Amino acid sequence: MVAPSLIPKKPGDKVKTDKRDAMKLAKLLKSEDLTPIYVPEPEDECIRDLSRARETAMKDLNDARYQLKALLLRNNIRYKGTANWSKKHLRWLTELVLPHPAQQIVLQEYLHTVTERIERLQRLDNELQHQVYQWRYYPVVKAIHAMRGVRLIVAAGLVAELGDLPRFDHPRKLMSYLGLVSSEHSSGGKRKQGGITKCGNSRARRLLTKGAHSYRYTANISTEMQKRQEGLPKDITDIAWKAQLRLCKRYQRLIHRGKHYNVVVTAIAREMIAFIWSIAKEVVLTPVEPKLRLSRVPA
Numbered sequence: 001m002v003a004p005s006l007i008p009k010k011p012g013d014k015v016k017t018d019k020r021d022a023m024k025l026a027k028l029l030k031s032e033d034l035t036p037i038y039v040p041e042p043e044d045e046c047i048r049d050l051s052r053a054r055e056t057a058m059k060d061l062n063d064a065r066y067q068l069k070a071l072l073l074r075n076n077i078r079y080k081g082t083a084n085w086s087k088k089h090l091r092w093l094t095e096l097v098l099p100h101p102a103q104q105i106v107l108q109e110y111l112h113t114v115t116e117r118i119e120r121l122q123r124l125d126n127e128l129q130h131q132v133y134q135w136r137y138y139p140v141v142k143a144i145h146a147m148r149g150v151r152l153i154v155a156a157g158l159v160a161e162l163g164d165l166p167r168f169d170h171p172r173k174l175m176s177y178l179g180l181v182s183s184e185h186s187s188g189g190k191r192k193q194g195g196i197t198k199c200g201n202s203r204a205r206r207l208l209t210k211g212a213h214s215y216r217y218t219a220n221i222s223t224e225m226q227k228r229q230e231g232l233p234k235d236i237t238d239i240a241w242k243a244q245l246r247l248c249k250r251y252q253r254l255i256h257r258g259k260h261y262n263v264v265v266t267a268i269a270r271e272m273i274a275f276i277w278s279i280a281k282e283v284v285l286t287p288v289e290p291k292l293r294l295s296r297v298p299a
Contacts, residue, residue, distance in 0.1 A: 006034075043136065047128075047132065047137075047156065050127065051128060057121045058121060061114070061117040064113045064114045068093075090115075094111065129152060135156075137285070142155075143279050144158065146225075148243070150272075157204070161204040165281075171274035174273055177200045179196055180208075180266065180270040181197060182197075183195060205269070208269035209266065211272060212268035215244070216255075219245050236279050239278050240275070243275035
């Protein structure tokens, strides 16, 4: 399978026939100008759809919270507690009385929407965890789970989006696939590098940048991380600890050099995927037997 959008095409070629297409594809295949694509299994696509549905539910919940906060700010009502959207905060919201009955109805509708979307997110979280435990890539998800900033939801989302990580020969190819490498426009003796290319899977890139924020603290093995690493081989835990030592130091070094916060997080995310690739190579998966596709024979 190849990517249709990456097939080279001449601007002046206005004649298209099956014979010309077949000849052009044969020539491009011989010259290695066709870009192959990875085709996931149907089971992998199902987990990916569930993971994306969970992300959509989280986005909808945040939108509902923003609308409710905007209503309170317009009425100069501020919560004086510490933890927003906790049980105490929700009880405080139910006890509010706005000056106009119409605004009170809007407040109740917003609260009802937030409650519904919280329950929806919890249902999808439970279902995703249940399905991931039965997935063939669960050993990879559990191994990646040992990394700092990569919990079960993030690990399942990464594996669902990227599939078979060891299919990349080198982690630099995986970085390029995710669009985490710098763009470049060089000519002659001048070399000019810009921002990241942002090509490839944007959702996997977004999950990595979320996990990269946790490396702003010093390296440490917390109780929760120690529980996540229980039962894993020593080689995998060593890679996770090596990644934490390197990325925490690199984060602080880039900050002290005056780099922008977003640039630092992107650099950490780029190196995170290299360590995740190394961990995935250590996991041995059970080979999947190919399924026969029977075609219907006309009578």
